[in-house]
Amino acid sequence: xxxxxxxxxxxxxxxxxxxxxxxxxxxxxxxxxxxxxxxxxxxxxxxxxxxxxxxxxxxxxxxxxxxxxxxxxxxxxxxxxxxxxxxxxxxxxxxxxxxxxxxxxxxxxxxxxxxxxxxxxxxxxxxxxxxxxxxxxxxxxxxxxxxxxxxxxxxxxxxxxxxxxxxxxxxxxxxxxxxxxxxxxxxxxxxxxxxxxxxxxxxxxxxxxxxxxxxxxxxxxxxxxxxxxxxxxxxxxxxxxxxxxxxx
Numbered sequence: 001x002x003x004x005x006x007x008x009x010x011x012x013x014x015x016x017x018x019x020x021x022x023x024x025x026x027x028x029x030x031x032x033x034x035x036x037x038x039x040x041x042x043x044x045x046x047x048x049x050x051x052x053x054x055x056x057x058x059x060x061x062x063x064x065x066x067x068x069x070x071x072x073x074x075x076x077x078x079x080x081x082x083x084x085x086x087x088x089x090x091x092x093x094x095x096x097x098x099x100x101x102x103x104x105x106x107x108x109x110x111x112x113x114x115x116x117x118x119x120x121x122x123x124x125x126x127x128x129x130x131x132x133x134x135x136x137x138x139x140x141x142x143x144x145x146x147x148x149x150x151x152x153x154x155x156x157x158x159x160x161x162x163x164x165x166x167x168x169x170x171x172x173x174x175x176x177x178x179x180x181x182x183x184x185x186x187x188x189x190x191x192x193x194x195x196x197x198x199x200x201x202x203x204x205x206x207x208x209x210x211x212x213x214x215x216x217x218x219x220x221x222x223x224x225x226x227x228x229x230x231x232x233x234x235x236x237x238x239x240x241x242x243x244x245x246x247x248x
Contacts (some may be wrong), residue, residue: 009060013067015198017096020084023076024097028106028239035110035133035243036065036101040094040119042084046075051116051138051222051231058236064243065107068231069097071245087173090122098130117194117220121173124202129174134242135183136235139220141194142173142201177205184211184238184245186231188218209247211238 011026020234024047028034037059047068056066071093073079101107110184112134113124120140122169127135183206187199196214213234215227222228241247 013069013100015069015096015100017072017093020072020078020090020093021149022069022072022093022096024067026101026104027056027060027066027068029063031063031064031105033108034063034065035112035239036067036107037112037114037134037239038094038097039066039068040090040113040115040122041068041071041074042117042119045116045119046070048075049116051228052114054232055114055229055235058232062236062240064112064236064239067097067101068147069093072206079162087118087121087125089218090118091125092107094122094126095130098126102215110243112136117141124176124180125173128173128179133182134239136186136238137202138186138222138231139188139191139194140185140198140202142177142198174201174205177202178207180206180210182209182242184213184216186213186222186234186235188215188220188222188227190217191220193220209242 001007009027009029011028012023013026014021014023039047041047041049041052047070052068056068059066070077071090073081073084096247098111110133113123113127113132114136116138117140120137121142123135123137124140185199185202187196189196199214218224218227222231
């Protein structure tokens, strides 16, 4: 798909989550009422992350819509990052995004979620309480202390307040893993922020169908071009196969 064709499918959408105005982009394929994937970006990222954009392009090629949005305090959305960021808040953002997309008459009734880093934890948490047809995570943390340690090791210049650290410690989602299914998990075995043991725990506790792709030498940002290409291809195909009912 040419970039110009992909850009032409971009519909700007604004919606409210707990009183914050959030902004996103819905990319529609040419087919009517397609299934949709909704993305949740990483802690310090935005909806303009290369992974989401490339995955959106590939999904569109396979007849799947893709909605990417900025969580509160990030990108083009309302809120001050340090004051509004928590796992619960981001889960509410994602649930609000799902609800606004479900109301559209140009989207079908099948929904997949994609989450990178903290976005993966958000998607897992939401999938625990809201039925989704497919789930893909990249470098997702499952323990609250893992997120705190990642923050402390991060080179991003952000003020880590006591209250924000306390919110992170409440971000243990291990009790939600056994409810997961139709999940594809990516993680680099050399991830410097989120240990790959998190991916192993997700895979071990999740139900079938499930698949783990452990990328040799892979870092947290998935900076290896080959790893990126593998991710985009396998993730899009996973969504398509789940939506088509090919995976049981």
